[in-house]
Amino acid sequence: MWFNNLLAYTFTQEVAFDAETLEAALETKKARACANQEMSTYGFVAPFGKGEDAPLVHVSGEFILISARKEERILPSSVVRDALAEKVEEIELEQSRKVYKKELDQIKDEIIQAFLPRAFIRRKAIFAAIAPKRGLILVNSSSPARAEDLLSTLREVLGTLPVRPVNVKASPTASMTDWVRTKKAPDNFFVLDQCELRDTNEDGGVVRCQRQDLTSDETQVHLDSGKIVTRLAVAWQDKLSFILDDKLVINRLKFEDLLQDEAQQNGGEEALGQLDASFTLMMLTLMEMLPQLWEALGGIETPQGI
Template identity: 65%
Template sequence: MWFRNLLIYRITQVIDLAAETLEAALASRLARPCESQELTTYGFAAPFGKGPDAPLVHATEGMLLISARKEERMLPGHVVRDALKEKVDAIESEQLRKVYKKERDQLKDEIVQTFLPRAFTRKSGTFAGIDPVAGLIYIDASSPKRAEDLLSTLREVIGSLPVRPVTTKIAPTATLTDWLKQQKAAEGFFVLDQTLLRDTCAEGGSIAAKHQDLTSEEIQLHLSTGKQVTQLSLAWQDKLTFDLDDKLQIKRLRFTDLLQDQANQDGGDDALSQQSASFFLMMRTFREFVPELLTALGGEEIPQSI
């Protein structure tokens, strides 16, 4: 259940996110298999459990968990290209004429439609934790595009979803660079052993340091020549380790054994209870961690209303 990535979105207006209301909305866009001529489908699925009776919204202490699932047919590009070339070559050889772009595109569409029913399918899921009290949505996604797929679909089914990515008053790269220069992070945070340094100029290079002593003279020399930190591995208290980049994306998120052992103890022997306990503990940790992170990075940027 533990998220491995974290993209954070601020809810900017009051909206109805009651579990019952959200459950009914998600039910209007259920995840389903691809039909024979469909490239992809996208919808909501139960985050815990299986079967028609499994709820689409898991709620605990006012915190909500939802899950979206994408199914897509895998049609390798080289297969289509090879079939298209074979078809074009046959036409040009038999009919002694050139096949131009418009006809090529039509032939390609026909080939795709022919191959689709036989193509394998791949499923992928995306989880989102919603904390109406904190006014935040946490999405376990490694890219903004994947998060936006979930948010846009959620917006469609509930009618309105006023959210924006969380940003800070000071550019994260400036704060991270200062932490590395000073060899000390904000209170509660600790620099670990991986970073990515980039030149500020457009054509500048980059240096990736992994499992390195980031207090070394070598790292300090790179910083003195103008390189800035665009990604840094960090720890928070004795609860989390993660990589933070200059776009406030968190990757390689790891919860310490202390938290996982507590979830195991709270959840007991039942699998669903274990998952529920893990989710609750994770969201409660986010309630403390995210405000501290934003404060450490200079405070959250709140756009002025027009």
């Protein structure tokens, strides 16, 4: 149970999270299979364990873990397009007339409905960790759209969910560029060997550096020419590493073996114990690292009135 991507959201007002109340709320929107004529469904699933009796809310200390799943039928557009073209050709030949847009759309809908029961099923799960005392929700995703699907569904079952993405006072791009230019990261952070440099001109180029010494003269030449750092690989202490981008999205989050070994020792022999220990240690580590990262980026920006 280690997140590999991270989007952070902060509460704009205090919200009391009671595990039993939350469990009951999620039960009203449990994940289910797509019916024959449904394109997709979305609902909550147990973060740990399987079966109808597995709880939808996992509580570990001050932290809460939930999970949602999207199930969708995969119907390739090329299949629909070919079937539509074949049907239109058949009508035009048999009836000696042209098929116009309104009828075309109707035929397309009929084809989709006919193909749906035979379409492949794809399932995607997404996890979110809630830290009520810290006023944070962390979503294991690099896609704001996927994170918002989970948050909006959670808002639907709770009736309210006053959260907003974490924003910082300083520009992440300016901060990351400064770390590379000065060859010095904030305390406890270390610049690694990967970054993305972009020209500030509208049609400017992009330079992607991998497995390179970012303190080299070559990198400095790019910065001197006006390029800025929009993605940067960073390590924190000796516990984790990640890639930070200009939107504060954390990608490729990797917890080092030191932490994973500690969780394995703490978790005991059972699988649930291992998962719980991993989740707890992950959250304690992130609750220490994230405030330091945001402080290094100027501190969290608080909108007026909050």
